[in-house]
Amino acid sequence: MNALFKDRKNLVASVGVLALVVAILCVVIPQALTMRQPDLIHQGPGVTEVRKLSDFFDGIAGTSGDTEVYVLDSGKPGASALLLGGTHANEPAGYLSAVLFIENAVPATGKLYVIPTANASAMSHTDYMEGTPRRFAIDTPAGPRSFRYGSRATSPADQWPDPDIYVHASSGQRLSGSETRNLNRAYPGRVDGTFTEKVAFAITSLIRKEKIDITIDLHEASPEYPVVNAIVAHNRAMKIASIALLNLEMDDIPIGVEPSPTNLRGLSHRELGDATNTLSLLFESTNPAQGRLRGVINEALIVEGKDEMYLAAHKLGRLFVPFGPQGEPLKKRVARHISTTQAVFDAYASEMPERHVLVGAMPSYQELLDKGIGPYLQSPKTAAGAAPRAPQQLAEVPERRGLAQ
Numbered sequence: 001m002n003a004l005f006k007d008r009k010n011l012v013a014s015v016g017v018l019a020l021v022v023a024i025l026c027v028v029i030p031q032a033l034t035m036r037q038p039d040l041i042h043q044g045p046g047v048t049e050v051r052k053l054s055d056f057f058d059g060i061a062g063t064s065g066d067t068e069v070y071v072l073d074s075g076k077p078g079a080s081a082l083l084l085g086g087t088h089a090n091e092p093a094g095y096l097s098a099v100l101f102i103e104n105a106v107p108a109t110g111k112l113y114v115i116p117t118a119n120a121s122a123m124s125h126t127d128y129m130e131g132t133p134r135r136f137a138i139d140t141p142a143g144p145r146s147f148r149y150g151s152r153a154t155s156p157a158d159q160w161p162d163p164d165i166y167v168h169a170s171s172g173q174r175l176s177g178s179e180t181r182n183l184n185r186a187y188p189g190r191v192d193g194t195f196t197e198k199v200a201f202a203i204t205s206l207i208r209k210e211k212i213d214i215t216i217d218l219h220e221a222s223p224e225y226p227v228v229n230a231i232v233a234h235n236r237a238m239k240i241a242s243i244a245l246l247n248l249e250m251d252d253i254p255i256g257v258e259p260s261p262t263n264l265r266g267l268s269h270r271e272l273g274d275a276t277n278t279l280s281l282l283f284e285s286t287n288p289a290q291g292r293l294r295g296v297i298n299e300a301l302i303v304e305g306k307d308e309m310y311l312a313a314h315k316l317g318r319l320f321v322p323f324g325p326q327g328e329p330l331k332k333r334v335a336r337h338i339s340t341t342q343a344v345f346d347a348y349a350s351e352m353p354e355r356h357v358l359v360g361a362m363p364s365y366q367e368l369l370d371k372g373i374g375p376y377l378q379s380p381k382t383a384a385g386a387a388p389r390a391p392q393q394l395a396e397v398p399e400r401r402g403l404a405q
Contacts, residue, residue, distance in 0.1 A: 035134055036064070036124045039147050041099055041116060042378040046072040046106040046361065053115065056209055057202035059191060064158055065199040067120040069206065070102045071113055072359075078110025079213040079348065079357040082206070082278070083341065084268070085115065087183050087217055089122035089150025090132065092302060093285045093333035094218030096147065096373060100338060101362070103378040110357030113210065118217075119183040119199060121158045123150040132289075136299045138330075139372070142379035149302060153181035159195040169193060171265035179266075184217070187271035207276045214240075214348055214357070217268040217282040218337050222291030223310055223319040223328070225284075230256040231340065232282040234273030241281060243347035244340065253339055253365060279348070283340050285333035286321050293318070305329045335368035 043050065049071040054061035056069075085098025098116035105112060117123050126132045126149065137144040159181050166180040167173070169190055179185045181196050189201025207215060214237075221228040233241035241257045248255050260269040260280075273280040288307045289297050295309045306327030314323040321328075342362065349356035363376050 035126070035148055035150070038117070038120070038123070041068075041070075042103050043070070044103040044105065044378060046104075046112075046359075047102060048073040048075075053199070053202045053206065056206040057191075057198070059198050060202050063195070064121045064124060064155070065119075065195060065202070067115060067117045069113055069115050071111065072101075072105055072107050073111045074107035074109050076109045077355070078107075079352065079355050080111045080113065080210060081214040081216070081345065081357045082113045082210075082212045083115070084118040084203070084215070084217045086117035086123060086150075087119055087268070088152045088219060089117070089119060089148070090127060090152050090290065091218075091220035091287060092136070092147065092149060093220050093287065093330060093337055094283075096138075096330065097218050097334050097337035097341070100334065100373070100376055101341075101359070104361055104363070104376055105359045106361040108358045108360050110355075112357060112359060113206070113212065115203070118203065119154060119196070121154045121195070121199075122152065122183070123148050125151050125155040125157070127151045127153075130297065132297050133299050133302070136302045138303070138374050138377060140374040140377045140379070145374075145377055153178065154183070154196045154199075156181075168266045169197065170271075173265040175266075182266075184219075184268055185266035187266055187268055188275035204272065204275060207272060207278050212276070212278045213352075213355075214344065215268070215272050215278045215280045216341055216344065217280070218341075219282055219284050220287035220290060220333065221284040222293075223286050223288055223321050223323055224291055224293055224313065226320050227256075227258050228284050228286050228320055229254065229336070230258050230284050231344075232258045232260055232269045232284070234260045234269050234280045236273055237269075237279035237281050240279065240344055240347040240351060243350060244343035247343045247346060248340060251339070251365065253336065255336075255340065281344060283337055285336045286323075286328040287333065288323070288328055303330050305333070331368050331372045334373055335363075335365045338362055338368070339365040 047070055051069040052066055054066045060066050083098050085095040098114050101114050135146050136149055137146050162177040162180055164177050166175045166177050186196045186200035188204040190197045231241045245257050269280045269282040288294055288305050288310050289301045293309050293313045294307050310323045313319055345357055
């Protein structure tokens with residue numbers, strides 16, 4: 001009898017645990033599946049075409065590596081530029097900067113290509129064991145607008161298992177096995193490579209086929225990282241990066257310029273510059289949600305960028321950038337990326353006056369600081385029917401170029 005009673009008791013406990021697991025899965029699985037649904041991005045007045053990344057390499061067609069390529073063609077002769085957002089999907093300033101270009105930019109000359117989710121698979125999941133939120137919201141005149149907060153790496157659902165050691169194919173560089181799912185260690189990619197290498201190859205193919213003159217990869221870094229609030233430039237892009245720095249400093253936007261190291265391989269600023277004719281650059285803004293010195297990571301930290309632990313670290317001299325009570329809000333980081341992109345375009349125009357890309361109708365650094373991101377995120381109504389903002393900055397470009405030469 002005692003044994004029978006014990007068996008029944010164990011059965012009841014087991015059923016209870018199973019029911020609890022099922023209940024948790026019923027909540028967790030639908031939430032996880034929402035990460036697979038792409039955010040709604042509205043086509044702004046400058047968008048002339050939306051293509052797929054698989055148009056440039058069909059090896060990723062039908063996979064979660066395929067993603068939209070927004071084309072903004074001025075219809076006038078000029079250079080071509082490519083903006084990459086979402087290489088690391090836990091670096092939202094790069095992603096949102098790309099979205100603002102899609103929804104607002106009106107090129108005056110040349111052609112602009114924008115990929116907001118360069119690693120679309122990384123947008124489909126969060127970093128395990130980090131406790132990060134799946135989404136964050138930005139207030140807009142039409143109400144809150146939700147965006148995914150993804151991972152640094154390709155989802156294990158798309159590429160698994162990781163090797164013990166990742167060997168970069170073309171250079172032989174050896175890294176931790178988890179870096180095999182890092183898009184920014186996979187360039188220039190391979191036709192027959194891993195999922196991540198195929199995505200990298202598709203981006204490289206786009207650059208080659210469309211003859212992209214300038215490629216900008218938008219990133220973020222933690223406040224304790226040495227290369228932060230900086231432009232990292234391939235050796236062929238160092239001149240325009242330096243001119244851009246002078247123009248930004250004149251606008252009271254402090255920034256550094258770092259040469260792309262020749263001994264760090266797989267990164268966009270090195271491999272794309274080596275493998276193609278593009279001038280490749282990477283931007284880093286300050287994201288306290290990425291660091292290891294932070295407190296709790298939540299939606300407020302992602303958007304507002306305030307953290308008591310980083311205030312303490314700043315007082316102890318442990319950071320590479322100033323960090324005050326105002327924090328490093330997302331609007332400031334997006335403003336930095338947009339202003340730096342425009343400064344690079346201006347610098348290229350000063351060097352190539354017969355062939356350049358100029359983009360108008362974008363909010364200025366100060367406008368984003370004063371008004372935030374929300375007013376520049378389109379609703380379906382404004383995206384379809386509103387007149388584009390006048391490209392007021394274009395008249396100022398020749399004067400600024402002269403000062404920077």
